[in-house]
Amino acid sequence: MDYLFYQPDTATGDHALNEDEAAHCARVLRKKPGDLIYITDGKGNLFTARLTQVSLSACRFEVIARNTAPQACPFITVAVSPVKHPDRFEWLIEKCTEAGAHRIVPILCQRTQKSQLRTARLQRVAISAMKQSLRPCLPEIAEPIHFNDWINSAEEGRRYICTATGQEPPEWIGKIAKATKITLVIGPEGDFSEEELEFAASRGFEPISLGPHRLRTETAAVAATLFVSALGALNKPKG
Numbered sequence: 505m506d507y508l509f510y511q512p513d514t515a516t517g518d519h520a521l522n523e524d525e526a527a528h529c530a531r532v533l534r535k536k537p538g539d540l541i542y543i544t545d546g547k548g549n550l551f552t553a554r555l556t557q558v559s560l561s562a563c564r565f566e567v568i569a570r571n572t573a574p575q576a577c578p579f580i581t582v583a584v585s586p587v588k589h590p591d592r593f594e595w596l597i598e599k600c601t602e603a604g605a606h607r608i609v610p611i612l613c614q615r616t617q618k619s620q621l622r623t624a625r626l627q628r629v630a631i632s633a634m635k636q637s638l639r640p641c642l643p644e645i646a647e648p649i650h651f652n653d654w655i656n657s658a659e660e661g662r663r664y665i666c667t668a669t670g671q672e673p674p675e676w677i678g679k680i681a682k683a684t685k686i687t688l689v690i691g692p693e694g695d696f697s698e699e700e701l702e703f704a705a706s707r708g709f710e711p712i713s714l715g716p717h718r719l720r721t722e723t724a725a726v727a728a729t730l731f732v733s734a735l736g737a738l739n740k741p742k743g
Contacts, residue, residue, distance in 0.1 A: 507533060508635045509543045510642070514551050519565055526563040529555075541565065546634065546642030548573045573640045576604060578686045578736045579661075583609040583654060584725045585692035588617040594629045596722040601633035601643050603726055604733030610648040613700060615692040621648055651700055655707050661685025663709045666724055667695055670711035677735070679710075686732050690725045 509525050511518065521529060521543075529535045537558055543551040543565075549572050553565040582605045587593050593610075600608055608630075612619050626645045634642050649657075662683040664676070680686055689709065691700075701711060714724055714731075 505542045505638060507542070508638050508640075509541055510546060510631055510635055511543050512545050512547075514543050514545045514567065515547070515549055515570075519553075519567065521563040521565070523561060526558075527560050529563045530558050530560050535563070540568075544634070544640040544642075546631075546640070548575070548641050550640045576606070576641065576733075576736070578680070578683050578732065579606050580604060580729060580732055580736075581607040581609065581659075581685075581687040582690065582725055582729055583611045583658070583687065584690040585613045585616045585721055586610050586618045586621055586648065587693070587721050590618075590622075592720075592722050593618075593621070594626065596725050597626050597629045597645065598633040599722075599726040600729045601630045601639070602637040603730040604639075604736075605643050605729050606641065607644045607646065609646040609654060611651050611654050611689070612648055613651045613692050614697045615694045617692065619648060623647055652703060655689075655704050655709065658687055658707070658709075659685065661687060663687040663689075664712045665689040665691075665696065665701065665704045665709045666714055666728060667691065667701060667711050668713060668718065669701075670713040672713050673715060676710065676712045680732060680735060688725075688728045688732065690721055690728065692721060 509521060511521055535555055535558055537555050539555050541553050543553055551567050552569040553567050555565050557564040582600055610621055623645055630643055630645055662680055714727055
């Protein structure tokens with residue numbers, strides 16, 4: 505599989521690529537009727553399909569096989585403060601998608617410098633990253649929410665807030681090895697305020713450190729996601 509198309513309605517019988525995907529299929533990949541293509545609905549389903557019609561505006565296909573990818577474990581939620589420059593936050597969305605995040609939640613903290621986000625644009629970035637990494641699951645990109653509101657509504661599971669004063673990696677790595685749900689909270693440049701850290705701790709969030717070096721928000725989000733995703737794969741039961 506060298507390319508993955510995204511068609512969210514495939515499972516319900518819509519057997520035509522949307523216009524953008526059709527143009528890429530015909531113009532860039534130069535696919536022809538009879539060629540096989542691979543499609544995901546973004547929900548973990550991977551379809552093998554045979555093209556029956558190819559043009560710049562319409563590519564129709566018939567599904568010949570369907571496979572459902574095993575649920576990746578752990579389920580990773582990344583709650584992260586938006587950064588000042590939009591291109592850096594788009595980079596964060598792209599890389600966290602590639603690294604295995606299932607949900608990305610922009611949280612507005614006391615020191616957040618930017619609160620306006622184009623969620624639709626971020627969703628498109630996530631779709632592109634999903635296809636590029638040949639991943640069959642599209643992460644949810646939530647609307648921005650204030651820090652306290654999100655902390656109060658966060659689901660159960662292992663919940664960590666990343667801060668320079670948190671537990672060092674050797675102290676917390678062993679705790680996440682068998683977790684099925686992990687939430688990672690990443691703050692803005694300058695870290696969380698003391699009030700925010702205390703509030704999160706009162707709601708069951710454990711403060712952790714990602715190591716001795718000071719990381720940019722986007723670097724910390726990607727590093728934490730990739731580490732947790734890789735550790736989950738390492739501890740995945742064999743068989």
